[in-house]
Amino acid sequence: xxxxxxxVPLLGFVVLMxxxxxxxxxxRGWFAIHPPLELxxxxxxxxxxxxxxxxxxxxxxxxxxxxxAVWDLPVDLGLNVIxxxxxxxxxxxxxxxVVRAPALVLLGTAGQxx
Numbered sequence: 001x002x003x004x005x006x007x008v009p010l011l012g013f014v015v016l017m018x019x020x021x022x023x024x025x026x027x028r029g030w031f032a033i034h035p036p037l038e039l040x041x042x043x044x045x046x047x048x049x050x051x052x053x054x055x056x057x058x059x060x061x062x063x064x065x066x067x068x069a070v071w072d073l074p075v076d077l078g079l080n081v082i083x084x085x086x087x088x089x090x091x092x093x094x095x096x097x098v099v100r101a102p103a104l105v106l107l108g109t110a111g112q113x114x
Contacts, residue, residue, distance in 0.1 A: 029088050037082065037092070039111050044080045046105040048098050051085050057101075064102035 025031060037044070047068060050061050068081070084092050086101035096105045096113060108114045 034089060034091050037111065039080070039107065039109070041109050042080055043109055043114075044082050044107045046082050046084055046092070046096065046107060048084050048086045048093060048101040048103040048105070050087060050101045052087065061102050 049065065050057060086093055098105065106114050
């Protein structure tokens with residue numbers, strides 16, 4: 001009987017943790033089906049960014065976004081800048097070898113890293 005009484009709080013804790021992880025997984029889209037990148041035969045600049053993180057990470061991301069905003073990318077180059085949330089698209093981060101954000105990846109017309 002005493003063993004059952006001791007298991008109740010442990011079972012409650014496990015259920016609570018599974019609930020928290022389930023909510024986090026749903027919020028971050030861990031189990032969502034992610035569409036592939038549509039480059040349409042044009043080169044692209046992938047900008048891996050973060051939507052949340054510690055203060056130092058977010059400051060770094062904000063500085064990178066400000067730098068990217070002042071770049072003069074000629075329109076006639078046909079270079080698309082695609083923002084990718086590192087935490088919500090881990091599949092793309094893995095595909096292009098990105099281990100932390102912010103990061104820039106230049107893709108050629110066939111989607112290869114150049």
